[in-house]
Amino acid sequence: MTDPRPVIAAVRDGRGLDGPGAALIAQGLADGSVSDAQAGAFAMAVLTKGVGTKGRVALTRAMRDSGHVLQWDLSGPVVDKHSSGGIGDTVSLVLAPLLAARGVFVPMISGRGLGHTGGTLDKLEAIPGFLCDQPEDEFRRIVRTVGCAIIAATGDVAPADRRLYGIRDESGTVESIDLITASILSKKLAAGLDALVLDVKSGSGAILKKPDSAERLARALVETANGAGCRTAALITDMDQPLARSAGNALEVAEAIRVLRGEAGALRDLTLALAAECLALAGQSVDGLEATLDSGAAAEVFGRMVAAQGGPRDLLDRPAAHLGAAPVIRAVPAPQGHVARIDVTALGHAVLALGGGRVRAGEGIDHRVGLDRMAKLGEPVGPDRPLALIHAADDTAAEVALAAVQAAYVIGEPAEPGPLVRDRITA
Template sequence: MTDPRPVIAAVRDGRGLDGPGAALIAQGLADGSVSDAQAGAFAMAVLTRGLGVPGRVALTRAMRDSGHVLQWNLSGPVVDKHSTGGIGDTVSLILAPLLAARGCFVPMISGRGLGHTGGTLDKLEAIPGYLCDQSEADLRRITRQVGCAIVAATAELAPADRRLYAIRDESGTVESIDLITASILSKKLAAGLDALVLDVKSGSGAILQKADSAERLALALVETANGAGCRTAALITDMDQPLARSAGNALEVAEAIRVLQGEPGALRDLTLALATEALALAGQSAEGLAQTLNSGAAAERFARMVAAQGGPSDLLERPEAHLARAPVIRPVSAPAGHVARIDVAALGHAVVALGGGRVRAGERIDPRVGLDNLARLGEAVGPDRPLAMVHAADETAADIAVAAVAAAYHLGDPADPGPLVRARVAP
């Protein structure tokens, strides 16, 4: 092992990071030969001095290559999508089978929720028997047979990121755009993708609430992924209101199933927009994409994926028989008026307080709880139309959630929700 200190000093002094230096750091993170102190110093140097595009590409490639990189020999392109996270964002459950129905292969490696945003794996684990932890061999088998799989990352994929992710939290360097970019992309690109579409959220429910921060991250991700050899584009999308009408794991799965079966709304619209981008990046036509969704072809792929990963074979026919319901369901009443503003992050925190999310990694989640029938910006509410329905484990939790949801909604002049897709970032 070569001494990592000169690499750290070069970044600290603004001389950048080259390929060999990035490889030394990434391999040392993976095998433990870079100490925690050195890893923290490296992360702080990146935060304070930045890497620039070449250094960011070098770090992303090195972290990708610190473990297994999947290779595929399939009859269609290998594509994926990543979202920076929001409330009611259940796109992955619809997008993966939709792309599979169009001849793509989607080995989607996803994560769990932490903080106020939900995680795709937590949603899927609301389905009885669904196994997110699949071996690399099973990921390959399911992807080849079904066309899509949604799984947790294995220990062999981008191990350098797993270590650096924890170091960032401990060293106060979480907000580094360079490190966020390398973290997201190293895991995604380790799946051996031909194309990647990114959904970067902006607004009150996003991790990056300000438009300029979302734009910087989207540009960094697109530049870096393309520099690392994966065709990539990003959509900057609205998170000033929940994407779906529900927030909470079983409730969101039920809504995703309804969209797969033809229900309209923003969740469907954004899924189609992201799928169009993914197909274009993969060199495929998006003509008739909405019809593919309407026809039930995507729903059939979703059902096959659920069954292949251990879930019930009749989930789409009988979702109410498999998705647990909370014992207490209460409306959040409101005076007559129109929704002018929503504190979307507060809605996410209300779900967490109900038990539907986690504050610390490893905490158990209650899949039954959450919110549904959420009012949207500009919508009229009043005695006949509550702001939302709270699904809670007990009356005390319901009382707290009702108050939190009521406080998150602000009534006034009808708000113009603005565009769902705010911008597109492409090379």
């Protein structure tokens, strides 16, 4: 069968999607034999009728197999983590070296930020000389010798998804859980993983703000990834406040280094929780995980990874010397009281307006700018305890951000923060 129309009609009529049909659609997306009109019709059929777990598994596998799928021959399991995106989410920079320090291998293929959430690659590119674009042989060498590497996807990783991603935006089908699931997992599973842990955010700073939406996505991802042969679990985690104290690329790298050096806080706590899930999925012991982080072993791996990917060898010892500083730093004043509520998405947009993110793919960003020392829920603020520090390129940008940050915070009676991990989803 080479005509995609019967496959589209089957999905449209509620008859589902099987393996051969998914393969035809995915290959046609990759090689151009499925037209934009047909791709849009397929996406709309999936949105309106759904394809169920079996159909999601079939589509995920087919999209994964539309390009190059890595295979590994290493001395330990191959694992990774995916986050649905939030503010101050710098987990990957701590998690990858922590897992590598425990003897598992982390070939992390990540993306750049778009919209109010930051991207892992943008954070790493705040490090002078760090190269996210690595040829496959070099990627393999770094993973084998260091234990982890974080790179950008090459053009031959899940090309069907790259085409369908744009079609979804144009056809108004972005919110389809089936298509979101296949998009995320086809790229992750192309890395040849043995295990995957998912961090699905819920709250005011998340893409999926409602708990039931986050749970639906988490369950679809876990069911589909396990059905595709990769041991997977998900944590639904809090994004009603920023995860870290910083939002902005260089500032988040500096905070990740502090966590690798022993700093406490939610970023450390969530990293440990996700690392424990990942190790358990890979059949590894989780005993002594905190000790591994506290010993400096993860920091040492991070330093080796940075050097292997072109960054400075002394970044851990001299982060301030290498991470660019913004010329304007301004405290955001607050009335006396406690943090009662935070519009976390608004904080992300403030960083975006400072130049620390992008609205359209391909736009340049200023790695120096962002927010630091952000107040969290329930904490006291006032004339001597600002809401945050703004790092800006100039005074005008700082003034605009100051107003935006003030508007994002509600000051009143102290709020009790919810649990960092709201739920755990397994097969």
